Amino acid sequence: MTSKPDTDAPLPAHKPTWGETLVVYLEPASLRMLTLGFSAGLPLLLVLGTLSFRLREAGLDRTTIGYLSWVGLAYGFKWVWAPLVDRLPIPLLTRWMGRRRSWLLLSQLAIMAALAGMALADPRTELTLVVWCALAVAFASATQDIALDAFRIESADADHQGALAATYQTGYRIAMIWAGAGVLWLAARAEVAPVVDVASAAPGVLYQQGAWTSAYLIMAASMVVGVLTVLFSREPARVELPPARNAAEWLRSALVEPFADFLKRYGKQALLILALIGVYRISDVVMGIMANPFYVDMGYTKDEVAAVTKVYGIIMTLVGAFIGGALSLRLGVMRVLMLGAVLSAASNLLFAWLAGHGHDVTALIAVISADNLSAGVASAAFIAYLSSLTNVKYSATQYALFSSMMLLAPKWLAGFSGVFVDAQGYPAFFIATAFLGLPVLLLVWLATRAIPPADHPSKEL
Structure with missing residues (x-):
């Protein structure tokens, strides 16, 4: 008889109070996830969202920006080298720091170096160099994710994974504020006064390479937060695996x-x-590639985008992450997965309305609030769901497979987003991304029904 997924384990006999639920966020493992989540979240926007803003401001067309988003496919293929991170020691470093921490440190140092390369390259004249450095950041960041996901899963039992996911998301979103709002704010502060009207300037006219160089170098230095956390953390209890007697046996145990x-x-x-x-996050991922070009084309300034979409929006995501983590602990992951799927798809329709509303900061705040709150709920529940699927013996490889699949199809499809916007316009694009979420609802419903009553608190969502 086939074993059934333990995605929603039975609720404990003693249902925790809200006080007992919230105090778990102050435990050492949760606090470590806060700072390590910051280290994980920092590179992502710098090679995707923030980079798309920078490229659009530098005068690149939307179709090219869409294709360049395929840099993010590195996250979708990280399962290919995840077995190496799971098993392969780093000379000297692994003996000193342990399997997880050594890979974390190596990847963080690589991210810092590649971000410095992105800082120094001018996309108007050195676009190829920018792309290669962005690929290096994405590869090193994906490697960090592999090691960090395993570190998180091995640091606590299944009952605490929802809390760790929430604090991880908190650190992740704080980093996204810094890598989104912070880098825009820093670049704006480093600019010299423009000689043309900002509102009427065409893309490329206002671009200042020196300002972006300063901002990206500061982002590279910000990875020190993760480096220090790794250096002062303990290696989680190691899951001992039987030694391989030859190369074929090692490959079988590591890959197969x-x-x-x-x-x-x-x-x-x-x-x-x-x-x-x-497909769970497909509507958000596909829409997100064109979000920053959309803000540039709608005439929003760096400071407006920084304050509203990056700071205020990320705060709303944090609220959603804590709500999602707490609800997952009390109600079960599958119910919250369904809620997150509904909210994520519906919130994209608000961007279609905003596209026809013109330059309106108040309307932007309302749309960003709804979108990021729903994204936070969905993300916290989804991370807890993925964590519950892994076997601790293969935590790095299996989680890398799951999180890679989460991004592979959406990132590939998102590469055509610029072509779609150029042909159909922003309103049609945002509506189309909302409809991409409909198959997700069916799959969540089917996955919930596939869990037997003994493994699920209720058959009903």
Whole structure:
């Protein structure tokens, strides 16, 4: 008989009070996830969202910006080298720091170096160099994610994964404020006064390379937060694996067994689970690539985008993450997954309304609030769901597979977003991304029904 997924374990006999639920966020493991989440969240926008703003301001067309978003596919293929991160020691460093911390430190140092390269390259004349440095950031960042996801999963039991996911998301979103609002604010402060009217200037006229160089160098230095956390953290309890007697046995244990284990545990349900993982965030990911070009084209300044979409919006995401984490602990992950899927798809329709509303900061605040609150709820529940699927013996490889699948199809599709906007306009684009969320609702419903009553607090959502 095929084993069933333990995605929603039975609720404990003693239902925790709200006080007991919230105090878990102050535990050492949760606080470590706060700062490590910051380290994980910092590079993402700098090679995707913030970079798209920078490129649009430098005068690049939307179609090119859309294609360049394929840099993010590095996150979608991290399962390819995840077995190496799971098993391969780094000479000297692993002996000193342990398996997880050594890979974390190496990847963080690589991110810092590649961000410095992005800072010094001018996209107007050195676009190829910018792209190669962005690829290096994405590759090192994906490697950091592999090691960090394993570090998080191995740092606490299943009951605390929702809380760790929430604090991880908090640090992640704080980093996104810094890598989104912070870099725009820094670049704006470093600019010299423009000689043309900002509101009427065409893309490329207002671009100042020196301002972006200063901002990106500060972002590179900000990775020190993660470096210090790794240096002063303890390595989680190591899961001892039997030593390989030869290269073939090592490859089988590192590459084949993690995936075979997942298929063995979930049987036919594995395909349903993988399909859900592959499309759960598709509406948000596809829409997000064109968000910053949209703000530039709507005439919003760096300070407006920084204050509203990056600071205020991320704060709302944090609120959503804590709500999602707490609700997952009390009500079960699958219910919150469904709620997040509904809210994420619906909130994209608000951007279609905003596209026809003109330059209106108040309207932007309302739309960003709704969108980021729903994204926070969905993200916290989804991370807890992915964590519950892994076997601790293969935590890095299996989680990398799941989180890679979450991005692979959406990132590929997002590469065509600029072509769609150029052909159909922003309102049609945002409406189309909302409809991309409809299959997600069906898959969540099917996944919930696939869990037997003994493994789920209720058959009803």
